[in-house]
Amino acid sequence: MNSSQRQEVKLSWEDPVTSEYQNLLVQIPIALGRQLNQMPGEIAQRQVSRVVLNSSAVSRYHALIDWENNSCVIRDRNSKNGILINGQRRKNTILESGDVIEIGPYEIIITWGGDNKKSIFETNRSQIFFNPITNSLDSESEGIPSVVTTASESDRFPPPEFATPLQVSLQDIYTSGLSVDEIDYLTIGAGIGSFVFVDCLRIFGVTADKIIALGIDRKPYSRYKQLCLNSQIPLKERLRSNSDSCPDNIWGFPSYAWREAWHDLLRLRLFDAIGNLWQVFAEPTLAQTYTPRAGNVFDSIDREIKRIGWEKMYRYGRVLAIRKTTDGRYAIAYSRGTRDKRERAFLIANYLYLATGYPAIKFLPDLQAYREETQDFQSVVNAYEAHDYVYENLKKRGGTVLIRGRGIVASRIIQRIYETRRDNPNIGVIHLMRSPKPKGNQFKKAERFVENHFEFQPFNWPKACWGGDLRFQLERADSQQRQSLIADWGGTTTAARKDWRDTIDEGLREGWYKIEFGQVEKVEKEADFLITYIKNKNFKSTIHLQTDYIIDATGLDADVKVSPLLNDLVTHYNLPLNFAGRLAVSNDFEIEQMRNSTGKIYAAGAITLGGPYAAVDSFLGLQYTALRAIESLAASRSPGLKKLSPLNSFQQWLKWLNNRSPDE
């Protein structure tokens, strides 16, 4: 590139908080840093493009990209943590199109000239939706429609009364002739988040007849279990979850490790029992972190389902719209029909708790494009889709798999392939990563541990995010600081399990597992193979990788606007979203703009990421959310809810222990 051309360059990166793709077309010179006003607005009478990167690992004015002797050069501005170019530490260096600049948790790709054409990563729709009827991932589904339109306008649902006014009147709803029920507490989703909330309500004194959980699956863990099984966590496998993170037990005692130890002891497996207890005693420093088996977690939830009478409170339904009512409550329009039979109804509730989980599954745009073009849904899959046949075929015929993403799901898939290789050693893995990872995230005095380009952390956030000083820090922070903190603590990590680390070492040594770096240009089908074209930094040219399968293990996140229900709510009431594009909630998880005299709406789970709490999408985080919401409800004297004194809490715990109903 020539300086006289004043060409635009493109900076693109994956947002460390939401993992959405960001693209910026800017003119050189470019300043990169944490604070706008610390970066120069002009250099030698040329306007500077200032790019703000929010993270404490980024210095206020971190680096400058400018022309020097007709080359594009990046200079480190005495930053505290330095810069990496294509994984190598550099002070000053000449940049080439396609180079990866790493600053703190940001991995920015710079491109110009012919490389600058609109990238496939700029397409909008790159998700897989859950089928509204079956609730399983369905690449042809469009998600839950927010309005069911039928032939005649009078048959519209939700009815026209829901269309414009901010409040609907009860009278209008009753005259519709459809079934209407009234309830004090309603939770939407009926997944793990809803279950934990209902469990807390019951323990805090609310009787089952005051609660409804509305959702598509009878079991609260149905969707979760499906995602676990698809992403290769069979029931006997261990989750990535803390021992005292128990969705069936708000106290976290006895934790899963204690229960497992007890179970082993009864079967006279003394060493196993001691092993489990040693793990929770010494983790994560002297022992590998204990995590419960998936099957044990589901069984424990089943027991709690019975104990609290979940089945009496659960109701099948797909929620289409939520409106404030003129009497200070909320009207919920939902469909409870099946494919063949249409049935609609309303619920009127005083308090709402939204826990609808992931609106959709993220799918890499180049893979989405490949699928749309070829209609091949078999060889290119998302790790969260059912894809067991891939391993069956590999077992029979061998082959090569390309894995994208380096988080926990990638680890599972490698484990599964490792196991399959025992039956057929002719299986290879190419692990494609965008850039090398020589160094982990930094936060103040601590740094995350890295090995073989995997970044390790016992859980998906540093532990103190759940209930330590990091939780308080985030809660106190303003929106901009929150963005920086979440960028520092989050990112793609996996658990430092010894078996996984050994597998990677073994695979690298034996050559069946390879790591490649580069950015994908496109994926095509040639003969019987998939060809992934990547820009490879070492060869400075396009190379192609030939594989039989591609598995996208990059992530789950999706914007709340992807959910028709939430999108309708956000647009109808003009609700603010936080910097991560999720629902803005108060420190006790209320959507304050939805307050309707005494009526309140709370939100939990992934739809609140970017707010006062980092670990919202976890068992323990969902329990925290439920406790905060209940504390706030109790303060406003909502029906049947009592503050839990230490004595009450102890009595409730004894009931849990003896498997007796909370209201006995």
Added chain:
Amino acid sequence: MTPTLLGRWQTRIVLFATVGALFTLPFALGIVGPDASGIPFLVLFYLALLGLIWDVLYNYLQQFRWDRDWPAVFQLIAGLWEAIFFSYLVEFIDLPGLEPGVPLQWFAIHYSLVWLGMFAATHTLMRILFPYWRFNGGQLF
């Protein structure tokens, strides 16, 4: 666990005043140990006081850990360290009310019981009585 400094202090004071006092009572009444006296309670008081200072150090060390946590095994090491430090301290310094030469074996028994009781309480009773406690870094108020 992931305690905050405030949480460490509050939990320490509460546990010393309850579990600690309970386990000290038999020693003070002379049911266990040499003879009935207020000394075991004085020892308990000094241990708690020193502990509040140690907590500042532990909290500082925690900042170097990525997870900002405090594994149970660290609780044990800290407990041993506090005991050793205290037994040397009474050897060499006259703490008001404590004469040098506190019988070491009785101190060891008293201290171990108090420590075990408090360790067990942080992993069981505190969680059962105060469901918010573990989410608040050990803060109760």
